[in-house]
Amino acid sequence: MRHQTAIGAAALTAGLAVAMSVPAMGATARTAPAKPNPRALAAVSADTFVAAAPATFKKAPKDKIFRTNITSGLRGLQYVEYQRTYDGLPVFGGDFVVTTDADGGVQSTSVNQTTQLNVGTKATISVAQAAKTSRARVAKVTKSTTPRLTVLAEGSGKLAYETVVSGYQKRAETKLHVFVDARTGKVVKTFDEVRDAADDRSFYHGTVDLSTAATSMTDSTRPGHQCGGQGGSAYTGTDSAWGxxxxxxxxxxxxxxxxxxxxxxxxxxxxxxxxxxxxxxxxFPARVGLNQVNAFWNGSYTNFGHNQANNKQATSIDVVGHENGHAVFTNTPGGDSGGNEKGGMNESAGDIFGALTEHYVNEPANLDPPDYLVGEEVDLVGQGPIRNMYNPSAKGDPNCYSSSIPNTEVHKAAGPQNHWFYLLAEGSNPTNGNPTSPTCNNSTVTGVGIQKAGQIFMGGLSRKVTGWTHARARVATIQAAKSLYSKSPTECNAVKAAWSAINVPAQSGEPAC
Structure with a gap:
């Protein structure tokens, strides 16, 4: 659970104490005060802004606002995350983000709610009823939490019980959050934390040099990362030569x-x-040996199976990058919950992080060279790549955004944002050998390069809220481009052109370039 700091006079005073430097007694006039830490500046500045502008954040009289996290980004940008309670109950979807610059100046806000909450907080169905209804949503239940009263930030609010039910749907692992209306007893929302996809000797990369402990597949330089079997423990050996x-x-x-x-x-x-x-x-830790033609992230670790022919493990760079990319998505503001449209954007985020990692590694053609295909090395079901980012329709996925996307299966719904990212990175008619990419509005888009595209995409994710949509992502990535490349309109214009090219139109209030 992330640390929570209440927004009030005491919190602001504590923040100022961190940000200010007081000379020691006897110091000379030449002693310069220490430069305030950008994170401390961000905390004070954002807290002050939140307290001074409650209407911006749809604050109701019964709300209490909490700062939960600060994440640092490029150019000194800080992304300050907030949650809220209503009448003492947690609010699902009450989140927002304040972005500050290196000097603590507020640059933009992302707010999930559209109106103040005003809802009764007395349930008429029992905890036992909510638990039974929630557990019925999972075929084989291994454990479940006690239902917790929660306010859903939908309209003026809805009182619901939230239960987390772990187990299996058919053979697939699930960690399902179920929201049961506390007055009617009906399921009103669900989301699953499990997101699936599809001298050390590797299969895909030849002989490589891993950073591991001497006798354990644990990475001490990147805390939290280790790899082992289905039991969860890291593999061990007599030396550090693996595979x-x-x-x-x-x-x-x-x-x-x-x-x-x-x-x-x-x-x-x-x-x-x-x-x-x-x-x-x-x-986060990783597991291998999953007995499925699959790989997934479950909110705590990644897990990798094999291809259908059972002659390769699903552990190529883009597949591992995809699943670990879900971990990045989960650990940006707004998490990974919040509806089917967001689920498709989560799948797309995995593909984007996989492509970014492939391009960063930049292996030669005889290994796993960078491209914008997903899973081509694994050949998961004997049909080559499972997705195509420059032309999603080549694998039967939509190239363009439409009103049907929020109801489209999430892996297929990754198509529009994957297409947007390719257009932003490479353009519609690249001159560097990458494939051409059709646009939905017959426009021509000039790319800015994959590194800049990744920075802009990450800047957008860092402004993410619970109810994430393509329209909100358009605004957030435009804000990101303006923050990261404030002296050039080129990147901002490219972001707009790429979104328009997949039929996500200009939004009310979006910044001008």
């Missing part, structure tokens, strides 16, 4: 997994300015 290079050897699968995870971690830092997978210097 035999076979497509069926699970230790080799861990070599591939840790290699990809380490490269993704390095890419996040070097290209996107992010400190670790969770944004605060930590990553």
């Amino acid at each position: 035999n290079g076979s497509g069926t050897d699970l230790e080799t699968a861990c070599v591939d997994t840790l290699y990809a995870v380490q490269k993704e971690w390095d890419m996040l830092k070097a290209w996107l300015g992010r400190n670790g997978t969770n944004g605060n210097g930590r990553g």
Whole structure:
């Protein structure tokens, strides 16, 4: 659980004490005050802004606002996250983000709610009824939490019980959040934390040099990252030479997994300015040997199976990058809950982080060269890549946004944002050897390069809220481009052109370039 700081006079005073430097007694006039830490400046500035502008954040009289996290980004940008309670109850969807610059200046806000909450907080159905209804949503239940009264930030609010039910749907693992209306007893919302996809010797990359402990597949330089079998413990050995290079050897699968995870971690830092997978210097464990033609992230760890032919593990760079990319998405503001449209954007985020990692590693053609295909090396079901980012329709997925996307299966619904990212990075008619990409409005888009596109995408994710949509992402990425490239309109205009090219139109109140 993230640390919570209440917004009030005491919190602001404490924040100012961190930000200010007081000379020691006897110091000379030449002693310069220490430069305030950007995170401390961000906390004070954002807290002050939130307290001074309650209407901006739809604050109701019964609301209490809490600062939960600060994530640092490129150019000194800080993303300050907030949640709220209503009449003492947690609010699902009451989140917002305040973005500040290196000097603490407020640059933009992202607010999930559209109106103040005004709802009664007395339930008429019992906890036992809510638990029974929630557990019925999972075929095989292994455990469930006690239902918790929650306010859903939908309109003026809805009182519901939230229960987390873990288990299996058919053979697939699930960790399902179920919201049961506390007055009618009907299920009003669900979301699943499990997101699926599809001298060390690896299968995909030849001989590589992993950073691991001497006798354990644990990465001490990237805290939280380790790899092992289905029991959850890291593999151990008598030395730090891992794997035999076979497509069926699970230790080799861990070599591939840790290699990809380490490269993704390095890419996040070097290209996107992010400190670790969770944004605060930590990553997550990985498991291999899943007996499924699948791979997934379940909110706590990544898990990798094999292809349909059972001669390769699903541990190529883009697949590992995809699943670990879900971990990044989960650990940005707004989390990974909030509706089917957001689920498709989460799947797309995984594909984008996989592509970014492939391009950062930049392996030669005989290994896993960078491209905008997903899972082509694994050949998951014998049909080559499972998704195509420059032309999603080549794999039967939509190229363009439409009103049907929020009701489209999430992996297929990844198509529009994948297409947007490719257009932003490479353009519709690249001159660097990458494929051409059709646009939905017959426009021509000029790309800004994958590194800049990744920075803008990350800047957008850092402004994410619970109710994430393509329309909100358009505004957030435009804000990101303006913050990151304030002296040039080129990047901002490219972001707008790429969104328009997949039929996400200009939004009311979006910044001008």
